[in-house]
Amino acid sequence: MRGKAKEMTPEVTWQEITPGGTIYEPGNAEGYKTGDWRSMRPIWIEEKCTQCMLCPPVCPDTAIPVKDSKRLDFDYDHCKGCGVCFKVCPFNAIDFIKEEDKEE
Amino acid sequence: MSIRERLSGNEAIAVAMRQINPDVVAAFPITPSTEIPQYFSQFVSNGQVQTEFVAVESEHSAMSACIGAQAAGARTMTATSANGLALMWEMLYIASAMKLPMTLSCVNRALSGPLNIHNDHSDSMGARDSGWIQLYSETNQEAYDNLLQAIRIAEHKDVQLPVMVCQDGFITSHAVENIELLEDDKVKEFVGEYKPDHYLLNHKEPIAVGPLDLPAHCFEHKREQAQSMINAKKVILEVAKEFEKLTGRKYEYFEKYNLDDAEIAVIIINSSAGTAKTVVDKLRENGIKAGLLKIRMFRPFPADEIAEALRNVKALAVMDKAESYSAMGGPVGAEVKAALYGKADGIKVLNYIYGLGGRDVRADDIEEVYNSLMDIVKTGQIGETYRYIGVRG
Numbered sequence: 217m218r219g220k221a222k223e224m225t226p227e228v229t230w231q232e233i234t235p236g237g238t239i240y241e242p243g244n245a246e247g248y249k250t251g252d253w254r255s256m257r258p259i260w261i262e263e264k265c266t267q268c269m270l271c272p273p274v275c276p277d278t279a280i281p282v283k284d285s286k287r288l289d290f291d292y293d294h295c296k297g298c299g300v301c302f303k304v305c306p307f308n309a310i311d312f313i314k315e316e317d318k319e320e
Numbered sequence: 321m322s323i324r325e326r327l328s329g330n331e332a333i334a335v336a337m338r339q340i341n342p343d344v345v346a347a348f349p350i351t352p353s354t355e356i357p358q359y360f361s362q363f364v365s366n367g368q369v370q371t372e373f374v375a376v377e378s379e380h381s382a383m384s385a386c387i388g389a390q391a392a393g394a395r396t397m398t399a400t401s402a403n404g405l406a407l408m409w410e411m412l413y414i415a416s417a418m419k420l421p422m423t424l425s426c427v428n429r430a431l432s433g434p435l436n437i438h439n440d441h442s443d444s445m446g447a448r449d450s451g452w453i454q455l456y457s458e459t460n461q462e463a464y465d466n467l468l469q470a471i472r473i474a475e476h477k478d479v480q481l482p483v484m485v486c487q488d489g490f491i492t493s494h495a496v497e498n499i500e501l502l503e504d505d506k507v508k509e510f511v512g513e514y515k516p517d518h519y520l521l522n523h524k525e526p527i528a529v530g531p532l533d534l535p536a537h538c539f540e541h542k543r544e545q546a547q548s549m550i551n552a553k554k555v556i557l558e559v560a561k562e563f564e565k566l567t568g569r570k571y572e573y574f575e576k577y578n579l580d581d582a583e584i585a586v587i588i589i590n591s592s593a594g595t596a597k598t599v600v601d602k603l604r605e606n607g608i609k610a611g612l613l614k615i616r617m618f619r620p621f622p623a624d625e626i627a628e629a630l631r632n633v634k635a636l637a638v639m640d641k642a643e644s645y646s647a648m649g650g651p652v653g654a655e656v657k658a659a660l661y662g663k664a665d666g667i668k669v670l671n672y673i674y675g676l677g678g679r680d681v682r683a684d685d686i687e688e689v690y691n692s693l694m695d696i697v698k699t700g701q702i703g704e705t706y707r708y709i710g711v712r713g
Contacts, residue, residue, distance in 0.1 A: 224537060226536045229540065230540040230541075230543035233537060235541075236419035236420070236529070236530070236541065237417075237533045237538075238419075238518055238528065238529050238530075238531075239531060240518060240527050242527065244531060248532075
């Protein structure tokens with residue numbers, strides 16, 4: 217019986233799969249890249265950011281990483297582009313653009 | 321020595337739950353099953369059980385709380401009827417798909433509408449494809465015995481499925497009958513301790529329960545779930561054998577009453593089987609080879625065994641206390657006919673809808689069914705197979 221998320225390959229058979237879809241390890245959401253659901257994209261403008269820390273707690277995912285009491289750039293693997301951080305920023309330090317308008 | 325008592329069906333279930341002493345009971349009251357959580361909450365208040373009783377605001381919440389508790393690693397039980405079961409609908413499928421071996425006492429009542437609080441099987445028959453094992457009970461004794469066995473069946477490592485134990489609302493739930501109870505310590509020993517392999521409160525092995533299951537894996541999970549239902553057939557017999565050793569009371573997939581040499585037979589579920597048995601006795605006194613098959617296990621459905629048991633029957637009536645609005649009969653009729661196809665094709669099969677909304681089922685009604693079967697055997701003519709009995713007009 218396989219039980220870890222990485223063992224749940226597209227080849228796993230019904231005899232090997234865990235009953236009920238239970239995964240025998242925690243923290244599996246990190247491994248599931250949901251960023252490609254995004255149609256709108258927040259852009260962090262670092263020079264305008266005062267590190268007021270209003271944005272990280274309103275993110276419904278954990279797509280605004282925080283290190284040493286400072287926010288870092290967005291985790292685009294998990295940001296779904298909801299725009300709540302853009303709304304809450306008092307300093308216009310977050311832009312919110314269409315995904316297709318992003319600069320490569 | 322077992323204990324001789326006089327209990328209603330609801331009391332018998334509540335006493336079984338007290339003896340099982342589950343970790344969690346989450347329930348919401350609904351007629352005619354209300355007394356089960358009512359009696360049980362008294363046991364909680366009296367300190368007779370160590371159960372966490374969760375008083376919820378709806379049956380949807382009751383089943384949700386049961387799912388959470390069972391996933392956490394708790395042995396969990398509940399009870400409901402009719403629209404309460406219907407309100408659990410969404411969660412019933414989740415409980416079975418997540419392989420959570422809880423037990424539910426369903427006190428069968430007509431599902432509204434029209435609004436009705438009396439007995440038929442439209443509630444549990446509607447839930448027949450929800451992935452729950454379903455056991456049915458003719459008497460208070462059978463309801464009690466089935467619930468004790470349900471714990472063992474559900475929690476067996478080859479099954480891990482929820483079990484619904486059904487009995488007829490008011491007819492058995494509120495009628496006081498003689499009953500033989502097991503001693504508390506014997507029940508405790510029989511059901512054993514619940515020790516799941518994986519559970520949420522196990523800090524040594526953090527797990528994710530109920531994650532998103534996309535097309536790459538969902539199909540495999542459903543197949544695995546179906547295997548559990550297939551495995552349940554063997555386990556249900558094993559548990560019954562062990563229970564028989566303990567109590568002397570024998571349980572199988574179904575009860576055969578004068579069936580072995582029967583030419584005409586009726587298939588029926590729950591309390592009306594008692595009525596049908598008195599009719600069989602009367603017909604037998606008159607030399608008529610009448611028999612009865614009372615289904616105990618409806619999910620999984622014992623198709624091969626029913627076909628084998630009916631091999632020598634010439635005409636059969638399948639009784640359905642629920643409509644399925646297929647314009648061709650009821651749910652038991654459909655399953656039995658499917659079971660006979662290719663295995664016992666010569667049998668002429670009628671399907672009767674009876675007793676809806678608590679309509680009394682009299683011995684005369686059942687006798688009329690047997691008389692129709694006798695006519696079919698005599699004339700070879702079957703006529704309309706989708707019939708109603710006991711309805712005016």
